[in-house]
Amino acid sequence: MFSSYFVNMDSIDKFLELLDLKTEIDVFCSFRSPYLMQAPQAEKGKACFHLLLSGHCQMRSDKSVHRLQAGDFCLWTQGSMHQIGDAAEYSSVQVEQQNGILYRHNCQQDPSLQMICGHYRAGNQAAAGLLSLLPEPLIVSLKQIPQLSALSSLIYQEALARHLGSATVIKSMCEILLLFALRHLSSLPEQQSLIRLFSDPALSKAITPIFHNLADNYTIEQLAQKAYMSRATFARRFQQLSGMGVQAFVRLLRMSMAAKLLRQTNLSSSQIMAQIGYQSEAAFFDAFKAQFGTTPARYRKNLLANG
Structure with missing residues (x-):
């Protein structure tokens, strides 16, 4: 199989x-x-x-x-x-x-x-x-x-x-x-869902680099090229399988990794943002607060307080 x-x-x-x-x-x-x-x-x-x-x-x-x-x-x-x-x-x-x-x-x-x-x-x-x-x-x-x-x-x-x-x-x-x-x-x-991304011959070529290095800032055009698709076709196919747009999906991956690093390591916010592809501290803080409702520092503090 x-x-x-x-x-x-x-x-x-x-x-x-x-x-x-x-x-x-x-x-x-x-x-x-x-x-x-x-x-x-x-x-x-x-x-x-x-x-x-x-x-x-x-x-x-x-x-x-x-x-x-x-x-x-x-x-x-x-x-x-x-x-x-x-x-x-x-x-x-x-x-x-x-x-x-x-x-x-x-x-x-x-x-x-x-x-x-x-x-x-x-x-x-x-x-x-x-x-x-x-x-x-x-x-x-x-x-x-x-x-x-x-x-x-x-x-x-x-x-x-x-x-x-x-x-x-x-x-x-x-x-x-x-x-x-x-x-x-x-x-x-016949599987038509997010997990099909992992075996789709074209799309898997595009998502593999994302998972390997969240610090890389690929544009949708660059990912589409890896999948040998036009930008519009790639974006549409990705949306069909994952249920969300490429940028929103990558943002979730990055925010999940940021939260994990805050919990498991002593890395500073600036070190974490560099690992997940943010060049601007303000942009990282805005994205993090939009997802978790608080700043990275307070998020880590709450984790420590709650054991």
Whole structure:
């Protein structure tokens, strides 16, 4: 599957790096039909995911209905409220916690569904904006991909074993799972969304330099030339796939990197602005304040104050 389409994994890595995601495992569910559970609307920047480990289920929101089976990975990139199950009303369940994992079940044996539920949280407001550009729901069938099928089996075994440290192991594997899921989706020719940028033969040539060095100030004309397109065609195609203009997209990338550097390093504002392509301190401060509602110095101070 991967050999038939070019997939720029390095750009996907960079994109995930700029999302600055934190992974959390929320619950392991084990249900026998009939059952019904609801995932409430999540705050911006929180993408809920479900990994079906055995059985099948129906998952629906106000906009769509999906029939999922064992091996399917479903990511709600905008955290939209959705329901899981086939019952007419919500089911009573038992809840227990062991070794850092919350277990929710309505039966002791022969479940018709077992799944891991968790979420990825974007590291800052700009990263949340980037995360929301991904399609929702984002669904990948892991059975089609040997590496992901094996990873799903390992997660299943770890959840059932309930060992010390199982929560940490599952969390780490779910981080890898997202990377491979995006890799697979970007390789599909019918995919028409932001992640298609990573494998589109023309557009990938234009976005790769952006991800490699945010300090470079490419014009739309220069990027269009790299994609062997006219300026108008490049801008239109980019808008169709990403949902926003080239300059707005690059600005989000830069602001997310700025926020990450403010949190993770002791670099000064002038050093950070140079790393992300701003020559004017005033322009950097204006862009940062427009995105985060405060100055870089106060942003860092608030981060330190909140631990």
